[in-house]
Amino acid sequence: MKSWITTTDHKRIGLLYFWTAFAFFLIGGLEALVIRAQLARPEGVGVSAEVFNQMFTMHGTTMVFLALMPLTASLFNFIIPLQIGARDVAFPRLNAFSYWVFVLGGVFLNASFFVGPLFGTGALSVAPDAGWFGYANLTSRQYSPGPNIDFWVLGVQILGVASLAAGFNFIVTILNMRAPGMRMLRVPVFTWMTLVTQFIVITAFPVITVALVLLMFDRFFGTHFFVPAGGGDPILWQHLFWMFGHPEVYILILPAMGIVSEVLPTFSRKPLFGYIVVVYSGILIGFLGWGVWSHHMFAVGLGPIADSVFAGTTMLIAIPTGVKIFNWIATLWGGQLRFTTAMLFALGFIAMFIIGGLSGVTHASPPADLQQTDTYYVVAHIHYVLFGGTMLGLFAGFYYWWPKMTGRLLSETLGRWHFWLSLIGMNLAFFPMHFSGLLGMPRRIYTYPDELGVTSMNLVSTIGAFLIGVATLVFFWNLFRHRRALAPGAGPSDPWGGATLEWAVPSPPPVYNFSVMPVVEGRLPLWRTARHEPIAPLPATPPAPIHVPGGSWWPLITAAALPVMATGAVSRELWVVLLGVAVLIVGVYRWAYEPFEG
Amino acid sequence: MSEPVYFAAVPRLKWSLWLLPALACRGPFPQSTLDPRSDFSAAIDGLFTNIFWWALFVFVVVESLLVYAIIRYRARPGAPEPKPLHGHTALEIGWTLAPALILVFIAVPTIRTIFATAGHAPPSALRVEVIGHQWWWEFRYPSLGITTANELHLPVHTPIQLDLSSADIIHSFWVPRLGGKRDLTPGHVTRIAFRSDSAGEYLGQCAEFCGVSHANMRLRVFVQPEAEFQAWVAGQQPASGPAAAGGDARVPEGRQEFVRNGCIACHTIAELPQARGVLGPNLSRVGSRTTIAGGLFANTADNLRRWIHNAPAVKPGALMPPSLLPDSELDALVAYLQSLK
Amino acid sequence: MSTHAGSMGLDSRKMAFWAFIGSECLLFASLISTYLVYKGKSLNGPYPHEILNIPFTSFSTFDLLMSSLAMVLALSAIQRGDMRQGKRWLFVTALLGLIFLGGQVWEFNHFAHQGLGLTTNLFGSTFYVLTGTHGAHVTVGVTWLLTLWVQALRGKLGPAQAMTVEIAGLYWHFVDVVWIVIFTVVYLIQ
Numbered sequence A: 001m002k003s004w005i006t007t008t009d010h011k012r013i014g015l016l017y018f019w020t021a022f023a024f025f026l027i028g029g030l031e032a033l034v035i036r037a038q039l040a041r042p043e044g045v046g047v048s049a050e051v052f053n054q055m056f057t058m059h060g061t062t063m064v065f066l067a068l069m070p071l072t073a074s075l076f077n078f079i080i081p082l083q084i085g086a087r088d089v090a091f092p093r094l095n096a097f098s099y100w101v102f103v104l105g106g107v108f109l110n111a112s113f114f115v116g117p118l119f120g121t122g123a124l125s126v127a128p129d130a131g132w133f134g135y136a137n138l139t140s141r142q143y144s145p146g147p148n149i150d151f152w153v154l155g156v157q158i159l160g161v162a163s164l165a166a167g168f169n170f171i172v173t174i175l176n177m178r179a180p181g182m183r184m185l186r187v188p189v190f191t192w193m194t195l196v197t198q199f200i201v202i203t204a205f206p207v208i209t210v211a212l213v214l215l216m217f218d219r220f221f222g223t224h225f226f227v228p229a230g231g232g233d234p235i236l237w238q239h240l241f242w243m244f245g246h247p248e249v250y251i252l253i254l255p256a257m258g259i260v261s262e263v264l265p266t267f268s269r270k271p272l273f274g275y276i277v278v279v280y281s282g283i284l285i286g287f288l289g290w291g292v293w294s295h296h297m298f299a300v301g302l303g304p305i306a307d308s309v310f311a312g313t314t315m316l317i318a319i320p321t322g323v324k325i326f327n328w329i330a331t332l333w334g335g336q337l338r339f340t341t342a343m344l345f346a347l348g349f350i351a352m353f354i355i356g357g358l359s360g361v362t363h364a365s366p367p368a369d370l371q372q373t374d375t376y377y378v379v380a381h382i383h384y385v386l387f388g389g390t391m392l393g394l395f396a397g398f399y400y401w402w403p404k405m406t407g408r409l410l411s412e413t414l415g416r417w418h419f420w421l422s423l424i425g426m427n428l429a430f431f432p433m434h435f436s437g438l439l440g441m442p443r444r445i446y447t448y449p450d451e452l453g454v455t456s457m458n459l460v461s462t463i464g465a466f467l468i469g470v471a472t473l474v475f476f477w478n479l480f481r482h483r484r485a486l487a488p489g490a491g492p493s494d495p496w497g498g499a500t501l502e503w504a505v506p507s508p509p510p511v512y513n514f515s516v517m518p519v520v521e522g523r524l525p526l527w528r529t530a531r532h533e534p535i536a537p538l539p540a541t542p543p544a545p546i547h548v549p550g551g552s553w554w555p556l557i558t559a560a561a562l563p564v565m566a567t568g569a570v571s572r573e574l575w576v577v578l579l580g581v582a583v584l585i586v587g588v589y590r591w592a593y594e595p596f597e598g
Numbered sequence B: 001m002s003e004p005v006y007f008a009a010v011p012r013l014k015w016s017l018w019l020l021p022a023l024a025c026r027g028p029f030p031q032s033t034l035d036p037r038s039d040f041s042a043a044i045d046g047l048f049t050n051i052f053w054w055a056l057f058v059f060v061v062v063e064s065l066l067v068y069a070i071i072r073y074r075a076r077p078g079a080p081e082p083k084p085l086h087g088h089t090a091l092e093i094g095w096t097l098a099p100a101l102i103l104v105f106i107a108v109p110t111i112r113t114i115f116a117t118a119g120h121a122p123p124s125a126l127r128v129e130v131i132g133h134q135w136w137w138e139f140r141y142p143s144l145g146i147t148t149a150n151e152l153h154l155p156v157h158t159p160i161q162l163d164l165s166s167a168d169i170i171h172s173f174w175v176p177r178l179g180g181k182r183d184l185t186p187g188h189v190t191r192i193a194f195r196s197d198s199a200g201e202y203l204g205q206c207a208e209f210c211g212v213s214h215a216n217m218r219l220r221v222f223v224q225p226e227a228e229f230q231a232w233v234a235g236q237q238p239a240s241g242p243a244a245a246g247g248d249a250r251v252p253e254g255r256q257e258f259v260r261n262g263c264i265a266c267h268t269i270a271e272l273p274q275a276r277g278v279l280g281p282n283l284s285r286v287g288s289r290t291t292i293a294g295g296l297f298a299n300t301a302d303n304l305r306r307w308i309h310n311a312p313a314v315k316p317g318a319l320m321p322p323s324l325l326p327d328s329e330l331d332a333l334v335a336y337l338q339s340l341k
Numbered sequence C: 001m002s003t004h005a006g007s008m009g010l011d012s013r014k015m016a017f018w019a020f021i022g023s024e025c026l027l028f029a030s031l032i033s034t035y036l037v038y039k040g041k042s043l044n045g046p047y048p049h050e051i052l053n054i055p056f057t058s059f060s061t062f063d064l065l066m067s068s069l070a071m072v073l074a075l076s077a078i079q080r081g082d083m084r085q086g087k088r089w090l091f092v093t094a095l096l097g098l099i100f101l102g103g104q105v106w107e108f109n110h111f112a113h114q115g116l117g118l119t120t121n122l123f124g125s126t127f128y129v130l131t132g133t134h135g136a137h138v139t140v141g142v143t144w145l146l147t148l149w150v151q152a153l154r155g156k157l158g159p160a161q162a163m164t165v166e167i168a169g170l171y172w173h174f175v176d177v178v179w180i181v182i183f184t185v186v187y188l189i190q
């Protein structure tokens, strides 16, 4: 127990990320099921308007910040040091810090469901209720007087710290910790896409940080950054939020694209087609992602010139994305495809992401978007890219790397059930939303009249959502029940025949990862290629003892300072805030002067 | 926006109509974006149709390639190791340029439509100010001296200019069959312009999340032939006073209750000089409306009674306080409000 | 592990710090943009031209510039192993930082007396949040420098820790450069 709490081992942190994020995924999914149950019928019977508004706000916030980002972080942690031939990340304690900030921030945010009585609001839950992009000036103290939005502002702020810390860590890890011979253009695509993702993280999160600080000042100190009565402009919030929010969606998709770029070659027995193009298009997507934020604001009335410019830049992103898709298909072309569960999910990713991408292109046309924005058509788009894209990609990654992470194979039979139920469920759930949206159903409504004619589509969506729930339970079952160990010691540590370095070490890897540092000569170190032989198997035990740094308490303690400060702020207790500050200062100093090699 | 819709050549598809039976839907869809009744919504529909076909084309091509590769190259026992292809420059260039070309075909009509639908109506247009409130709509016709709520009356075939603003937070005005939505932002005035091509009743609702009762912020547009519209305008004039229609004996009593119970703090009634409040809808002609409370309830005596008794109980979060009046007083109030036709 | 030069031939901590500074640039860019967006949008006074004291702030700016110079001297002394000079210049850097902070405290106080509070108008809000964020950065920097100075007094800082000082210096120069930008945007271009 203690060794897990104080751990700085990237592999353990990876697993911690996985289980925590998966728990949050279940919570976010449960919230989605409440939404779907409510909308199965017209005239909103079920939960109240207030609860419904909390549900979609927390669903969006949870899925984005507490489920999908940390699930990608789980794989970054576990896989990247292995893929580049490193013993750990560059800053193991900072890594533990990121994890703890994320968990505690998530707990803080979700605590809002239960602490209503402490604020005398008469309801149990004071969860945030202004949508995942918290548009000003609905979020101003005047229109949201309760603590709900305070939880959101402070919670998201804390989560931003976790992402930023991890961002610096992984950038340095990838750039600076590569094994000898692992030149940048030999780095596996998953690691590459992570690098791009982390650059987006460290540039996009400061913007939301500022937006949240300004909103916090408005709410706590009475400034008027977003309050029209004081001359402020709520549209500034929209700019700041989407300058972060759009890059954020690429933060969510690029890692999944990286995963798919690893899984397809392995199960096609062919190297990735157009490696360099896939890498560069990822970089290009990252760059272009910065210039498109106003496509979320076509209904604001920014004027025809701004709308045209943002329409153009948005459409451009379809090109590098399309290039990736064509390269993936070319990777399959002429291969020997093995339809393992990981491969099925990767193929499902491509098939579904195309649909989401194409509806994105219909959004990119401002006049067309004037009919689509804030309707279920957008909800369809985001779930095709987020569930059909990121989630299916992540499942591919977990089926692919689970043996590496735990030394145990997941059941392929249950995996196939999981895949097909997910695929059918998601199409039942999200495809009809294109229609309900185009037929006039706005998003974020807890009730709709039967008169709209979208009742049966909503019922189908609900059935699909519950099917995804069943699929997720199958996955859950698979994680727990099916523990077929890889033949220990005997066969290779590599059940799939992968080409990249993580498959050169035992499964699960020893604490030091590599018994000796591998020397890399090509992009596919474990495969025989025209130019070079696979690298020689590493010795089973290290020739000389390898010193591995022990754990540390200070990341956890320092991380705990943040929710303490936030608790002080929501409850207006200055001394609690100061307590948090004191913990922070002590934590940082002890951390800095702790004897720790790593 | 009077230029001819240049993409009229694209066949107007009602693809929803052949895809939807599968979902066992009945029409009609009163809020459909695919059934345009104005130049604005028709322009969008044409553009969307155009993009839709391109998207369908890309979808079919790319998914077919994918499915073909999956079937054709599945592993077969004893097959030779695949050839390790690392890339192909000509192919890369090809599949960069092809999407770029398609995007040009999407971008050009897009930009034309952006400028054509930018919201500028000819000077002769009928101007209506639309003001969003939590959770109802205020409509003012400055040239006609009319203020009303939740139900917008417009003449058919006439250019309309809507000036959109907000009294509190951001809302979004959306009547799909008449055009795309546009936000109402406090501190800004935004515009929509259109000309409806057929008379009828069109549903709409607020499309930007605006708090508890966002789902209940609906509206109705009555597009009427010129004569009908003029009749409505005449009936809305403040001068004419309350019609003695039916001559309900409780009307004078209701008028007193309206003053006594503080309704006047928030509501304006033209014929009642004390009633000049502006927080709630103008009730001068509330009896002539078909619905109340953001288009949520039919304007019947029962609904009025329940509304006035306890508005937040029937519409979550409604900013009109419960009056909890006894039935007799409610009846009088209802009779009075219904007389305001 | 992390203190050794890695595959890019750079110290990992230094590299992380460069990434951090890149990130901070976006932070200040967002704040400065907010300031610029709201420039001239205040509904009531005091307005910038009525209140900003350019000569005084020029002095603060000069003070901060000098502290950067002191930082350079401190680092080079420590790299040479000349801890006597190193200690001195570290202290001078921190002291100049403190003087800057003192100036800022005085300035905020002075403005408050002239009627410019945090919530008075958009100028007040954007001004205090922008310069306050910068001030918080200077505070962290001064604390860091003083910590290093104390370590040096206790003989725990030597040429072997030059990288730590170099990174602190990097941060200090960055904070300094940001101030030049703020000074230009807020004070000089009114």
Ligand code: HEA
Pocket (backbone or CB within 6 Å): A249, A250, A252, A253, A295, A296, A314, A315, A317, A318, A319, A321, A322, A323, A325, A353, A354, A355, A356, A357, A358, A359, A360, A361, A363, A364, A365, A369, A372, A373, A374, A378, A381, A382, A385, A386, A389, A390, B058, B062, B098, B099, B100, B102, B103
């Ligand atoms: C994983 C996340 C993700 C991804 C990858 C994308 C990808 C894209 N998104 Fe999406 N988007 C979201 C997540 C994502 N989006 C979310 C969460 C929201 C809503 C936020 C909210 O309001 O709550 C949103 C909203 C959103 C809007 C605003 C809608 C509105 O609110 O009105 C727009 C508008 O332009 C848009 C466009 C696009 C485009 C053009 C892409 C492109 O990157 C897609 C590119 C891909 C393809 C086009 C398919 C493959 C390409 C080919 C096969 C080549 C050939 C293609 C052509 C020639 C067209 N998105």
Ligand code: HEA
Pocket (backbone or CB within 6 Å): A025, A026, A027, A028, A029, A030, A032, A033, A035, A036, A056, A057, A059, A060, A061, A063, A064, A068, A130, A131, A132, A133, A379, A382, A383, A386, A387, A391, A429, A443, A444, A445, A461, A465, A466, A468, A469, A470, A472, A473
């Ligand atoms: C980021 C990723 C992500 C993911 C993965 C999902 C997944 C899902 N989403 Fe989500 N969604 C968003 C991001 C995401 N969503 C965002 C950003 C919004 C906008 C929010 C806003 O407007 O502010 C949104 C909004 C949104 C809406 C619109 C709400 C509204 O506008 O009113 C709907 C409605 O159907 C919906 C449905 C679903 C469903 C059915 C799933 C399913 O895929 C979920 C499947 C998962 C499960 C069903 C979990 C399984 C759990 C169990 C079976 C229970 C077991 C429980 C325990 C043991 C505890 N989502």
Ligand code: CUA
Pocket (backbone or CB within 6 Å): B132, B133, B134, B135, B170, B171, B172, B206, B207, B208, B209, B210, B211, B214, B215, B217
């Ligand atoms: Cu008004 Cu939603």
Ligand SMILES: [Cu+2]
Pocket (backbone or CB within 6 Å): A245, A246, A249, A292, A293, A295, A296
């Ligand atoms: Cu976007």
